[in-house]
Amino acid sequence: MREVAIVSAGMTPFGELWETSLRDLFVQAAREALENAQVSQIDGIYIGNMSGGQFVGQEHLGPLMADHLGMTGVPAARVESACASGGVALRTAFFEVASGASDLVLATGVEKMNDGADVTNVLATAADQETEVYHGVTFPGLYAMIAHAHMHAHGTTFEDLSAVSVKSHYHGARNPRAQFRMEVTLEQVMNSSMVAEPLRLLHCSPVTDGAAAVLLCPLERAAEFTDKPIKIRGSGLATGSLALADRPDPAFLDSVSLSTSRAFDMAGVSTADIDVAEVHDCFSIAELCVLEAMGFAKPGGAAELTQAGETKLGGKIPINTSGGLKSKGHPVGATGIAQAVEILEQLRGEAGKRQVKNATIGLAQNMGGSGASSVVHVFERV
Amino acid sequence: MPSPRYWREIPTRYRLEAGRCKGCGKVVYPARLVCPSCEKTDFEPMQLSRKGTVVTYTVIHVGPDDFQMEAPYPLAIVETPEGARLMVQIADCDPADVKPGMEVALEFRKINAEGHSGIICYGHKGVPA
Numbered sequence: 001m002r003e004v005a006i007v008s009a010g011m012t013p014f015g016e017l018w019e020t021s022l023r024d025l026f027v028q029a030a031r032e033a034l035e036n037a038q039v040s041q042i043d044g045i046y047i048g049n050m051s052g053g054q055f056v057g058q059e060h061l062g063p064l065m066a067d068h069l070g071m072t073g074v075p076a077a078r079v080e081s082a083c084a085s086g087g088v089a090l091r092t093a094f095f096e097v098a099s100g101a102s103d104l105v106l107a108t109g110v111e112k113m114n115d116g117a118d119v120t121n122v123l124a125t126a127a128d129q130e131t132e133v134y135h136g137v138t139f140p141g142l143y144a145m146i147a148h149a150h151m152h153a154h155g156t157t158f159e160d161l162s163a164v165s166v167k168s169h170y171h172g173a174r175n176p177r178a179q180f181r182m183e184v185t186l187e188q189v190m191n192s193s194m195v196a197e198p199l200r201l202l203h204c205s206p207v208t209d210g211a212a213a214v215l216l217c218p219l220e221r222a223a224e225f226t227d228k229p230i231k232i233r234g235s236g237l238a239t240g241s242l243a244l245a246d247r248p249d250p251a252f253l254d255s256v257s258l259s260t261s262r263a264f265d266m267a268g269v270s271t272a273d274i275d276v277a278e279v280h281d282c283f284s285i286a287e288l289c290v291l292e293a294m295g296f297a298k299p300g301g302a303a304e305l306t307q308a309g310e311t312k313l314g315g316k317i318p319i320n321t322s323g324g325l326k327s328k329g330h331p332v333g334a335t336g337i338a339q340a341v342e343i344l345e346q347l348r349g350e351a352g353k354r355q356v357k358n359a360t361i362g363l364a365q366n367m368g369g370s371g372a373s374s375v376v377h378v379f380e381r382v
Numbered sequence: 383m384p385s386p387r388y389w390r391e392i393p394t395r396y397r398l399e400a401g402r403c404k405g406c407g408k409v410v411y412p413a414r415l416v417c418p419s420c421e422k423t424d425f426e427p428m429q430l431s432r433k434g435t436v437v438t439y440t441v442i443h444v445g446p447d448d449f450q451m452e453a454p455y456p457l458a459i460v461e462t463p464e465g466a467r468l469m470v471q472i473a474d475c476d477p478a479d480v481k482p483g484m485e486v487a488l489e490f491r492k493i494n495a496e497g498h499s500g501i502i503c504y505g506h507k508g509v510p511a
Binding site: 118120121124130131132133134135136137138140141144145146147148149152193194195196197198199241243244245246250251 | 391394412418437438439440441442443445446448449454455459467468469470493494503505
């Protein structure tokens with residue numbers, strides 16, 4: 001396999017973007033990535049998108065987006081793995097370039113969630129319709145069950161969960177593209193309205209419109225497009241049981257553990273090598289479970305890491321410097337690519353007030369459902 | 383939701399029919415074609431006991447539109463004596479009383495309805511034992 005680099009990125013602001021359609025969100029992000037690399041011809045496009053069909057009634061995004069990018073004829077297809085769609089699109093593009101089949105491939109993600117769809121029901125299609133959704137569960141409800149299992153097994157507290165959100169907003173307040181660019185206090189998080197016990201509103205990621213894109217090419221050609229290429233050192237994807245009831249320990253995300261070890265094996269790294277990480281904090285409990293499954297903390301240890309400030313800017317392992325899904329926003333299919341954009345900026349030293357000093361190796365972990373899909377990428381400054 | 387699906391799922395929902403793998407003895411609920419533990423495909427049909435223990439839970443305050451009238455309602459993962467785990471609502475109790483380890487009976491109940499003249503959706507709920 002060839003070595004592969006990301007040479008440019010594009011990303012819309014994240015938020016309630018009432019004036020921008022699904023297709024225009026895509027085109028804005030994709031054109032920015034192409035213009036930054038001064039590229040006009042590419043070999044392929046992958047579009048991470050969870051549910052254009054249910055959010056805006058639009059499927060078949062491959063040809064639609066190629067057309068609106070002025071590139072009809074170029075191979076283009078949608079990739080779907082619920083909220084991990086973006087990360088899986090990146091992985092698909094990575095292997096296409098690594099294989100030698102294509103040189104310039106655009107990995108993108110886009111979601112338009114604020115066009116009037118019943119977001120709760122659309123998102124619930126990523127859970128088990130027959131055994132979970134039938135009984136009235138929601139996504140906050142599934143992660144709430146994970147949270148209670150975690151609290152019961154490890155003594156994790158409501159304050160611990162809330163500290164994750166406070167940290168996310170501290171970072172997001174420093175990200176010009178974040179949906180919620182403001183800090184919140186522990187009291188505000190703990191007193192926000194109840195969604196699914198123990199999770200309150202400020203433990204939950206918001207409903208967001210947005211798109212992001214990165215351009216991949218063989219590392220040996222990267223200098224044609226940028227002075228600051230970022231190498232993709234490893235990629236790991238894993239699945240777990242779709243239904244939460246089918247997992248031996250609801251508080252442990254097996255797919256995250258497995259996808260991490262696959263990505264780390266390919267990259268030849270361990271947690272000690274990672275300078276900065278974007279992880280899938282769709283709910284604050286998810287960040288704790290992910291850090292434990294990835295090995296940044298032992299099971300039950302992520303709360304202590306968070307409370308000690310080690311996951312904040314300036315800490316031992318800054319997590320979600322973008323603000324994470326919680327503060328930056330979570331346009332589900334775009335999230336995996338937006339995570340890669342943040343790591344790209346960090347490794348290039350272009351993250352402004354969010355910059356982690358001398359970041360050399362970073363990772364992005366993107367998850368679908370209640371943890372049934374997890375995809376991890378390891379990136380390195382070269 | 384299309385009606386053939388309800389009809390197909392009647393054994394699972396009304397009678398708690400599960401399958402015991404003849405290879406490794408694992409109980410799967412609902413029944414499946416392939417055992418997730420040993421990958422064998424030979425199952426003995428069986429019914430789950432109508433009781434279990436709460437593994438984890440939540441109380442939904444913001445529910446799907448179809449369930450919002452019931453909110454707040456507790457939902458739990460319950461493990462039956464056969465080792466099968468299923469997600470069910472917990473009814474007939476104060477939501478604050480639902481905790482891991484709580485013993486429940488599984489009772490046949492109405493779960494939902496498709497509007498005023500649509501299909502009535504039945505299944506099981508947990509009630510304090």
